[in-house]
Amino acid sequence: YVRAAAERARAENLPCTFIAGDAFTHVCAQKCEAAVNWFTSFSYSPDDETNRRQLQNVYDSLRPGGCFVMDFMNVPRVMADFQAGLVMRSANPNQQGLIVVQENRPDFLRGVMDSTWTFMYPDGRRVVRHIEPRLYMPHEIVRMLKQCGFGDIQLFGSTDGEPFERLSRRLVLRARRPA
Secondary structure: OHHHHHHHHHHOOOOOOOOOOOOOOOOOOOOEEEEEEOOOOOOOOOOHHHHHHHHHHHHHHEEEEEEEEEEEEOHHHHHHOOOOEEEEEOOOHHHOOOEEEEEEEEEOOOOEEEEEEEEEOOOOOEEEEEEOOEOOOHHHHHHHHHHHOOEEEEEEOOOOOOEOOOOOOEEEEEEEOOO
């Protein structure tokens, strides 16, 4: 994604720099205008303080007035429409024939979604990945953002700017480092 974004920015003559790094440790040496954390790429530690530090690293990487946008699962909807198992075929033309099986089990004692993803390729290969993202409610993420110093926090239900509601498809958060 970083390579594709850099190529597109170059093609459109945009003065952008894209960086991929470990969000648990990376802080930009040169402060940036914006940071993006997409498709539930947050909450992969079972420890809340570690996840909060990830948000602190974002804050510390932004210039004053810089914007942070994060896409996260909408936990109220996930629970309302809970599916223990999903089978998906890849729509990506470069992955024709790929079948993905997702098995989910909420672990309420630990506050995580215990998920196993099995990728079945047309050549017979199988790759299994196990993940346990934290099941943060929107107000919990907002609280962590505020603890890091973010302000002007807004919630949306999609990238189109729809208002966030209980059954919104996604939780999109936008926050700013105060100027």
